[in-house]
Amino acid sequence: MKRMTRAEPAAERTFIALVEDDEDISELVSDLLVREGFEVGACRSGAELDRLKDRRRVDLVLLDLMLPGEDGLSICRRLHAAALRIPVIMITAKGDDIDRILGLEIGADDYLPKPFNPRELIARIRAVLRRTREAHRPSPVAGRWYRFAGWNLDAGSRLLRDPGGEAVELTGGEFDLLIALLDHPQRVLTRDQLLDWTRGRDAGPYDRTIDVQLSRLRRKLGDDPRSPVMIRTVRGGGYLFAPAVETGGA
Known part of the structure; x- marks a missing residue:
């Protein structure tokens, strides 16, 4: 080589x-x-x-x-x-x-x-x-669930509950982004990968949707955008979902 x-x-x-x-x-x-x-x-x-x-x-x-x-x-x-x-x-x-x-x-x-x-x-x-x-974008299966840092997500119903059991409403884009992160925990993902998995062919080369959705998702997860610990920004254009993730169901 x-x-x-x-x-x-x-x-x-x-x-x-x-x-x-x-x-x-x-x-x-x-x-x-x-x-x-x-x-x-x-x-x-x-x-x-x-x-x-x-x-x-x-x-x-x-x-x-x-x-x-x-x-x-x-x-x-x-x-x-x-x-x-x-x-x-x-x-x-x-x-x-x-x-x-x-x-x-x-x-x-x-x-x-x-x-x-x-x-x-x-x-x-x-x-x-x-x-x-x-073609390989994550597709949530009905009945699948995720647990992370005290949070619970039911992929079938799209119901996210905080550690206190309160429901947190997610938009479709925020839900798709969260699923992409939960399916690849503790791994650096580039903006292009997240765009492909959440927006597919609708994404343009200068699409800033991911940045907006990440900011909103961090706020809903209680992650300080100035010093995030759950969805970390990695120098060079990547993001890493830090918590360990449990998953199960269909």
């Missing part, structure tokens, strides 16, 4: 595996992705990608079609067949429609021929991430 780069280590960022054997292209694309706030792991082959996946979570793979040894189509087919499917954008110097169609048929989420506009690459990455994350 050639290198791994980070934009900011403080918050958990979207991690992209770049599988490209041309060192100059790999360096240029890696630098572009880091400037856009992604974390990047550069690989030269399918074997290096496999070793990277064994060590950490990969959110998206940028995959060159023409590689020494196992080619991009074979790698894409393996990724698509895996139990935990990783989104794939194929990048190749080949502009043949047959290659593009074949790549999409075996599981690629998008296809971009070289040479490409850097802004188009970033736009396609964000579109694929938003589309695939939306």
Whole structure:
């Protein structure tokens, strides 16, 4: 593996595996992705990608079609067949429609021929991430309940009770945000992740809804916005739900 780069280590960022054997292209694309706030792991082959996946979570793979040894189509087919499917954008110097169609048929989420506009690459990455994350947005199940720091939430009825047993009213957006936090306790979540899970495709690149809803949710949970202890702000653009969470039900 050639290198791994980070934009900011403080918050958990979207991690992209770049599988490209041309060192100059790999360096240029890696630098572009880091400037856009992604974390990047550069690989030269399918074997290096496999070793990277064994060590950490990969959110998206940028995959060159023409590689020494196992080619991009074979790698894409393996990724698509895996139990935990990783989104794939194929990048190749080949502009043949047959290659593009074949790549999409075996599981690629998008296809971009070289040479490409850097802004188009970033736009396609964000579109694929938003589309695939939306497919895995948390969906509360009727009868499921959560307990945290003396609070109780019934997901089916959307009833939140404070430690004294008093009901606390939540808007739909506040409820969705709280569920996203409760489903990922004690883990740093980025604004993009929270937007994807609560707003999906309705979210724009400068959507400030999460900030407003977080502020309101903190107030309703009695969390001092100037020094929050329940929903903590993590330097670098993330949030962490600090209390331990119990859950059960259907």
